[in-house]
Amino acid sequence: MPQLIWLEPDQPPEFPPTWAALDHPNGLLAAGGDLTPPWLLLAYQRGIFPWFNEGEPILWWSPSPRMILEPGGMHVSRSLKKTYRRHPVTVSLNRAFSDVIQACQEPREGQPGTWITEDMRDAYEHLHQTGWAHSVEVWSGDELVGGLYGIGIDRVFYGESMFSRRTGGSKIALLAVSEWARNRGMTMIDCQVYNDHLSSLGAHEIDRRRFEQRLPRETAPIQPPDSQLLNEWVRQRLDPPVEGHHEK
Known part of the structure; x- marks a missing residue:
């Protein structure tokens, strides 16, 4: 080193x-x-x-460079819309933070371990208890099928990790954050480093100088919406009521 x-x-x-x-x-x-x-x-x-x-x-x-997602800028594919219509899910906020971080902590296929150590988990649990860390959960009935967690400061959401146990689970969680950011006037969603999956969803890279220009100017917790409103924002993107239109 x-x-x-x-x-x-x-x-x-x-x-x-x-x-x-x-x-x-x-x-x-x-x-x-x-x-x-x-x-x-x-x-x-x-x-x-x-x-x-x-x-x-x-x-x-x-x-x-730093990878970010613009508020409201997540790409919604036709296949994700079809998945949502055929297998409806609901979204919640801060309902099961511990379950989400535990799911993110579980080793992924092809990976020997996880970077979410017990010390890291304890630290973010503490941030959640004090109003700084938030989780988005995606539910099929009572089953947790996807989610993510991150930190909210002023008008920036810093994404940390996400998981999916069913097709589209993590994508819908990220869409919820994207729409939350758009409707509440946030400046960006931090995705940290490049990966192909995030790029396919609309995230892009900017240099450090431009990234730091968007950073919080105040140390204040972000104000989350209630879950009902979050679900409505997601539904408007995934199954908008357009009269006379039928997607093939």
Whole structure:
């Protein structure tokens, strides 16, 4: 590992300037510190996030380019609309945060483990209890079939992880956040780093300077809507009532 700036956990939280992040690996900025709310909230507000494996020190990242989703900008495919119509689901907000993060923590097929360590899970559970971290759940009856969780500060939602147990589960959860962001005037949804799946859903990359121009100016929790309103926003995108129109 390259020589990194070490952050003392027993000191007030502070981070190096993000321009000091390494190019290889892209965005690695510092190590150490803590996962308490003051450290995490300051990090996110400056466009920095923790990402490390079990047995490693806490590693802090600020990659460039950064992947984001514009509010209301998620691409809705015809197949997702058909799935929603044939297998109706409901969306909730903050109903089952612990279940969502547990599902995200479970190893995926082809992956040896997970970056969501027990310390990370405890840290985000604490943020949820204090109003900073939120979960979106997708339900088929009483079965949790998809969801995601992230952090909300001022007018930015920082997505952390999502999962799906049924076709379209995570996509509908992300659509709920996208529509929440659009209807509440957020500036962006942070998706952290590029992957093909997010790109296919409408996310795109911007450089660090442009990303940081959109970061929160106030340390204030985001205000979530109620689940009924969230469901209505999702339904308007997936099954809009258009008289006289029948999609093939």
